[in-house]
Amino acid sequence: MNSNPIPKSYDSRATEERWVHFWEEHDFFVADNRSPAPSFCIVMPPPNITGSLHMGHALTTTLQDVVVRWKRMHGFNTLWVPGTDHAGIATQNVIERRLAEQGIHRKDLGREKFEQIVWEWKEKAEKTIHHQIRKMGFGCDWTRVAFTMEPRMSRAVREVFVRLYEEGLIYRGEYMVNWCPRCTTAISDLEAQHEPEQGRLYYLRYPLRDFAGEIVVATTRPETMLGDTAVAVHPDDDRYRDLVGKTAILPLLGRELPVIGDSFVQKEFGTGAVKITPAHDPNDYQAGLRHKLPFVQVIDELGMMTPQAGPYAGLSRAQAREKVLEDLSRQGFLVRQEPHSLSVARCQRCSTAVEPLVSTQWFVKIAALAEPAIQAVESGRIRFVPSNYEKVYFEWMRNIHDWCISRQLWWGHRIPAWYCRQCGQMQVCRTDPALCSRCGAGQLQQDPDVLDTWFSSALWPFSTLGWPEPTRDLEVFYPNSVMMTGFDIIFFWVARMIMMGLHFVGDVPFRTVFLNGLVRTEQKQKMSKSKGNAVDPLEIVEQYGTDAVRFTLSVMAGSGTDIVFSTDRVIGYRAFANKIWNAVRFVLLNLPAGASAVESEEMEALASKGLLTVVNRWVLHRLNVTVGEVNETLEKFRFDEACNALYHFFWHELCDWYLELSKPVLNQRSGADVEQTVKTLIYVLDMSLRALHPVMPFITEDLWQRLPHRGVSLAVARYPVARPAFHNADAESELSRIIDFVTAIRTVRSENNLDPGRRLPLEVMASQDDAGCVERYLGPILALARLSGIRTVEALQEDRTHLRGFSGIGQFALISEEGSDAGAEAERLRKDIARLQQELERQAKKLSSPEFLQKAPAAVVESARERRADLAGKLDKAAAELRRLDGA
C-alpha cells in the first residue's frame, strides 16, 4: 500500500485520514455478535450535542480506544458503541442564547417550532462530533451509533419510567426543589452547585405584639422576610424560652408571626433566633411542615417578587433586597449588618442563583434502588479503578436523597403521563393513550415536563444494546466490560447506571469502572469555554498529529490524578513519533530486496536453537520484557506505565543501542549474521509497532504497511505477548557490561573534550574472560566508542596522553595526543571517591550490624555484600587513579 520512498520525517497530515477510511472500509471496528471469541464491550460516554469535543473528551476517549484496540488485537470480540447525548437543559440553553441574539424567545416560537430548531442543531452538532471522533482515530462501531433521544432510546426511557411508576418507585408531588429562575425549571441537587461567596449577615428587629419587647433575627437574604410566617428559637434557649408562643410583628408588612420553639435552631448562630420563610428555604420548609405554618410565596418562578410581597411586587430578587434593606433601615428595623461568607447554590448550566421553590414535580424513590447498587460494589461485582473512588461512591450512595427527575423544559423525553381534562384522572403508560382510563373522555393532555437528561443516560449501557428487546447484542455484550469516564460524573452517571442496570437487566452494567482525572491548563486551572482557557484538542491534533496527542494524554493519565496539559509534552511525543518513523526508515533503507515478514515461531526457533548473536538475543529479550510490562500495566489501566515502557524500550534500547549495534553488522553486506540481524530487525520492529498501535494507531499502521508484513491491517494484527523462548538473562547481563564499557569510554572522551568524531586507540587491562567479551564485540565497540582499535594489556602505561577510565570490564586508557587536564580529572575523581566512600560506608555499616545479618532476608544481605564489593572495587580503581595523578 506504500511503495513510495519513505520521506525523511513523519507527516501526520499526509497520513492520518487515509487510514481512517481504510479501517472503516474493512469494517475492522464492527462487532460480530455471533463471534465465538470472548467479548469485550465499552459504551462510549456520549458527548453532549451542545458543542464539540473538548480536551476531557479527548482524554477519556483516547484511553477507551487504547483499551479497545488492545483487546481487539488480543483477539477479543470487541464492541465500542459511540453516541451522543441530547443534554436537555444544556442544549436548550445554547439554543435559547442563540435565539436571544436575534431577539427571539422560545415562547415566541412555540414548543413545536423550538423543538424543530433544536433537532436541526442536533444534526449539525452530531456530525461535527462524529467527524472529530474519526479524526482522533477512535475505532468505534458506527453501525451501532446511538443518540439518547432517538426512538430506540426513547422507548427504553418510557419503559423504565412506566415500570418504576408501577412499582411505586416514581411519585409525583408538591415539594421544595431547586429552581433555576433563568432556565425556569427544577433541577436536581447535583445540578445545584454551591459556591462560597462573600455576603452580609443582616440583623433585623421584629417587635413583639402588644409592645412586649422585640426579637432580633439574623438573615443573609433579607428580601425573604416578606414571606416570613414565623420566628423560631431553640426550645432550650434560656434567652428566648419565655417568648415561645408569643407573637411577633413582621416589619414592613405587619404580618403576625408566631414565635415557635424548634430544636433545629442553632443557639450559637446569629442571635439564636431565626426568621422562618417556609416557601423559600429548605430548612424553613421543613419547619413550616412541622409547625403547620402558612406558606407565603413572595418570589415567583422567574425570580420576581409576587403580589404577596406587597409594595415590592414586580421587583427582582436583587432589587427587592435593596429596597427592603432601605426601608428597614429607614424605619429602624435594621439593627446592624456584618460581612459573612456563605455558600450560594447556582445553576450548573447558567450560574443563576437557585431559588428554592415549592412546586409539583416527579421524583424517583431512590433508597430501594441504591441498596443493591451499594452491595454490587461491596461484594466486588463492580470494581472501581482507582479503588479509592469506591469510598466516594459509598459515601454518596449511603446518604442519597430522592431524585427530582422532571424538568420544565422543551427539549427532552416527555414524561409519559396524561391528564384527563374531564375528570382529572392521570394515567402513565407505554403508548400514547387516546381515551381517559376512567371516564373515557378523549380530551387528554400530556404532562408538559420532560425528564432529566441523566435519566436516559442511566440506561445507556443497555439501551444502546437494544433493551427492552431481548437482543443478541444484549446477550453478548451485557454486562459491559468497563465503564471509562471522568470522576466528576460518578454520581450523575455511574451510580445511576449501576442502579438502573441492576434493577432492569438484573445484572451490573459493567464489571469495572475506570475513572480518569480532569485535564487542566498549564496554570493548573480547569479548562472551560467561559474562562476562554480551553485548549481545542483538534487544533493541537492538527498541529502535532493525532498520535502525539494521544500518546501525551495516555502517558499523563497516571493513577487518577488530574492532568496538566502542556503543549511542550505534545511536542516531545511528536519527536517520539518521528523517532519511530526514522527507525523504520533506517531498516527499510537497509533491507535486502525480497525480505519477508518474520513469524514469532520462526524467531523463537532461531532463539532457542542458539542461532542468534547475543546482540540479537538481547533485543528480543528487552522487547519481551517490555511487551510483558505493557500487557500487565494495561490490564491495570496504568496507561502511564505502559507508555513509558514502550517509549523507553523503543528510544533508549532499540534506537540508542540495538540499531547502532546492528549497523556494523549490516555493513558487512552479506553473511549469516547479516541475515539473522535483518530478520531480527524486521521482527522487532513489527512487534514494536503492534505494541504501540493502540496508543499511536496512525503512524504504526502506516509504517507496518511499509515493512514486510502478513495481514491486512495492524488494527487486527495479534498483539505481542511475552514468550519464554525470548527470555535471556545472560544476554541481558553481557550487553549491560558492554553498554557500561562504551559509556565509560565516551565519558572519558567527553570530559576531556576530545573530538567526538576522531577514532582513537584504546588499551584495556582486563581479565581473560572480559578480554574475550571485548573481542566478541570488537566491531560494535569500535563503532560506538569511536575507537581505531583495542589492545588488551597487562598494565597501563604511565603517560600523560593516556586518558584513564574504568568500567566493570576493567581499567582502560584512551590514547590521544592532547593529554588530559590533570587538575580537572583529579577534581572529578575526588568527587567520585567521596560519593563512593559515602555509599560504601553505608553498606559496611549495614553489614556490620548483627541484627541486620540476623533479621534481614538472605537475598538482601547478599545484595548488600555484592554492592559493597562492587563499590570497594570501584573505589580502589578511582583511588589508584587519583594517586597516579597526584604523583605525576
Add this chain to the structure above:
RNA sequence: AGGUGCGUAGCUCAGGGGGAGAGCACUUCCUUGACACGGAAGGGGUCAGCGGUUCAAAUCCGCUCGCACCUACCA
C-alpha cells in the same frame, strides 16, 4: 462541618520498607550515511516538617503545616 487525595529534581509527575527515578527544561560538545522532531556526556533532590514502629523509613503509623477536590439544610 465532614470526607478524600496530594506535598519527591527548575516544571509536570511516577515509585512506595533494603542502591533516589522518568519526561521536559538546563550545561558542554557534535550537521558521524535513520532521525538536529537528532546524537554524546553532564549538573541538579536534608523525597513538606516533627515524632513513632522497624535490623532498615521517601515508602508504614501519629501529629503539624500547606494545597486541591468532593459532600452537607448552617439562617
